[in-house]
Amino acid sequence: MHRLRRLLFFVPALLLASSAGLAAQIKGAPDRRPDEGEGPFDRLIIRGVYVIDGTGAPPVGPADIVIEGNRIESITVVGTPNVPIDEDGRPTGATRVIEAEGSFVLPGFVNLHAHAGDPRKAPEAEYTYKLWLANGVTTVRGVALGEMDWTINEQQRSARNEIVAPRIFNYQRPGSGKEWREQGRRISTPQDARDWVRYAAGKGIDGMKLGSFRPEIMEALLDEARQHGLGSTAHLAQTGVAQMNAIDAARLGLGTVTHFYGIFEALYKDNDVQPWPPDFIYNEEQNRFSQVAYQWNLIHEQGSEEWNALLEEFLELGTILDPTMVAYLASRDVMRARNADWHAKYTLPSLWDFYTASRTDHGSYYYDWTPWEENAWKQFYRKWFALLDDYKDMGGRVTVSDDAAYIYNLWGFGVITEMELLQEAGFHPLEVFRGATMHGAEALFEPKGEAIQFGVLREGLLADMVIVDENPVQNIKMLFGTGWDRLNDATGQVERIGGIRYTIKDGIVYDAKALLADVERMVDEQKAQREISDGS
Numbered sequence: 152m153h154r155l156r157r158l159l160f161f162v163p164a165l166l167l168a169s170s171a172g173l174a175a176q177i178k179g180a181p182d183r184r185p186d187e188g189e190g191p192f193d194r195l196i197i198r199g200v201y202v203i204d205g206t207g208a209p210p211v212g213p214a215d216i217v218i219e220g221n222r223i224e225s226i227t228v229v230g231t232p233n234v235p236i237d238e239d240g241r242p243t244g245a246t247r248v249i250e251a252e253g254s255f256v257l258p259g260f261v262n263l264h265a266h267a268g269d270p271r272k273a274p275e276a277e278y279t280y281k282l283w284l285a286n287g288v289t290t291v292r293g294v295a296l297g298e299m300d301w302t303i304n305e306q307q308r309s310a311r312n313e314i315v316a317p318r319i320f321n322y323q324r325p326g327s328g329k330e331w332r333e334q335g336r337r338i339s340t341p342q343d344a345r346d347w348v349r350y351a352a353g354k355g356i357d358g359m360k361l362g363s364f365r366p367e368i369m370e371a372l373l374d375e376a377r378q379h380g381l382g383s384t385a386h387l388a389q390t391g392v393a394q395m396n397a398i399d400a401a402r403l404g405l406g407t408v409t410h411f412y413g414i415f416e417a418l419y420k421d422n423d424v425q426p427w428p429p430d431f432i433y434n435e436e437q438n439r440f441s442q443v444a445y446q447w448n449l450i451h452e453q454g455s456e457e458w459n460a461l462l463e464e465f466l467e468l469g470t471i472l473d474p475t476m477v478a479y480l481a482s483r484d485v486m487r488a489r490n491a492d493w494h495a496k497y498t499l500p501s502l503w504d505f506y507t508a509s510r511t512d513h514g515s516y517y518y519d520w521t522p523w524e525e526n527a528w529k530q531f532y533r534k535w536f537a538l539l540d541d542y543k544d545m546g547g548r549v550t551v552s553d554d555a556a557y558i559y560n561l562w563g564f565g566v567i568t569e570m571e572l573l574q575e576a577g578f579h580p581l582e583v584f585r586g587a588t589m590h591g592a593e594a595l596f597e598p599k600g601e602a603i604q605f606g607v608l609r610e611g612l613l614a615d616m617v618i619v620d621e622n623p624v625q626n627i628k629m630l631f632g633t634g635w636d637r638l639n640d641a642t643g644q645v646e647r648i649g650g651i652r653y654t655i656k657d658g659i660v661y662d663a664k665a666l667l668a669d670v671e672r673m674v675d676e677q678k679a680q681r682e683i684s685d686g687s
């Protein structure tokens with residue numbers, strides 16, 4: 152009997168595992184070497200920078216930022232642009248100075264939808280963490296980052312700065328956790344749901360990543376989570392959306408809706424359930440991911456009563472939309488995604504294999520992809536953009552994440568690509584950065600009933616920040632680890648410029664280019680190993 156219950160449990164667990172990339176656990180990051188990152192310092196002064204504070208305010212400066220330990224001690228405007236800075240009145244007493252005159256500083260980015268992946272893609276977390284940090288990500292919400300105990304361990308090691316990694320928030324799927332599984336328990340009733348939340352809260356997780364549960368289970372999970380100060384985000388998969396769309400879940404207290412699932416379904420004109428083609432089977436992924444796009448003309452128009460009512464209710468409920476548009480970008484132009492500038496140097500061969508079209512690897516669904524699908528996705532993005540932009544305009548929060556690594560979407564680089572997509576949707580870059588920083592932090596601290604500890608550059612908050620030589624308001628692409636091209640008129644040569652110079656996490660200064668060099672070395676090593684095993 153007990154055995155049978157266990158077996159029954161493992162069937163859905165395996166299904167989840169294949170879609171969450173948790174089939175096996177990757178290797179945790181190695182201990183941080185003394186030459187990796189500098190600091191924290193008693194008194195670090197970053198001099199002469201333009202400050203984008205993350206609240207939506209325009210850049211100010213030149214300013215000097217003083218960091219003591221892992222906290223921002225002060226931010227002082229010390230001059231006027233294009234006028235030499237008078238040394239009088241500038242902060243002094245530094246134990247370390249970064250001369251960064253003319254550079255821009257932003258809060259570190261918060262990636263709200265993060266997975267460390269599985270060993271078939273990238274066997275070591277070091278690779279993933281360094282890609283994130285090199286692209287300015289100082290905090291990730293793992294949904295899940297990995298298995299519960301593994302994530303708790305990585306979270307604690309990151310908090311102590313024993314590893315080179317962003318801060319980690321640990322969101323887990325209901326039903327996960329070693330002890331729970333060992334007891335052979337499943338979530339079949341609302342009481343099971345409450346028991347699991349209590350168990351997981353006792354383990355010290357930060358929140359739940361929800362999928363499709365039937366309404367009474369969802370209600371119990373969200374209610375119990377609220378009582379324990381746990382956050383929530385949901386991928387309202389098409390298998391459950393007929394019973395619960397995004398507004399249904401938001402009314403039960405869901406904090407974040409991730410992806411688009413459940414939102415379009417809440418806006419259907421003439422349907423209740425999506426009118427699937429007769430041969431539709433959910434697990435046939437090309438069909439599944441092309442049918443998403445064919446919803447574009449099923450919904451009420453922008454500006455209609457229904458459209459506005461939905462967004463207004465989300466706003467009233469404080470719902471955060473975390474779209475992960477980058478995760479589906481290949482759907483509207485697979486060739487562009489496959490040929491992104493960073494793949495040659497920074498994508499592991501094992502990850503490349505995973506991305507390659509396949510009927511079994513989750514997300515590699517473009518095995519007979521045509522302009523029909525790409526055009527439908529282009530239409531879909533137009534509607535999606537309009538919805539996100541309207542929500543932002545009325546005061547709603549739209550956040551940034553990468554949901555890598557699937558579908559030619561690489562960790563870290565995906566976060567910056569998501570920012571570009573928000574600009575395409577109609578966001579000013581300052582609104583984009585606010586989504587990636589302050590609003591991301593609010594998503595993490597609000598459920599705990601706490602004020603944000605990072606996400607804004609302000610005295611007293613944690614020193615998590617990004618320094619870049621170029622102006623990211625003028626060109627978001629300058630934040631890509633690979634930088635961007637510009638023609639130098641003096642020499643007539645095209646130069647590769649920009650890319651984040653330093654990522655500061657918890658007062659520790661990481662040279663972003665050195666992190667990328669480590670990533671490149673890991674990629675080269677795997678390539679060399681493959682050549683050896685190929686006998687070439």
Ligand SMILES: [Zn+2]
Nearest residue numbers: 264266294554
């Ligand atoms: Zn995901």
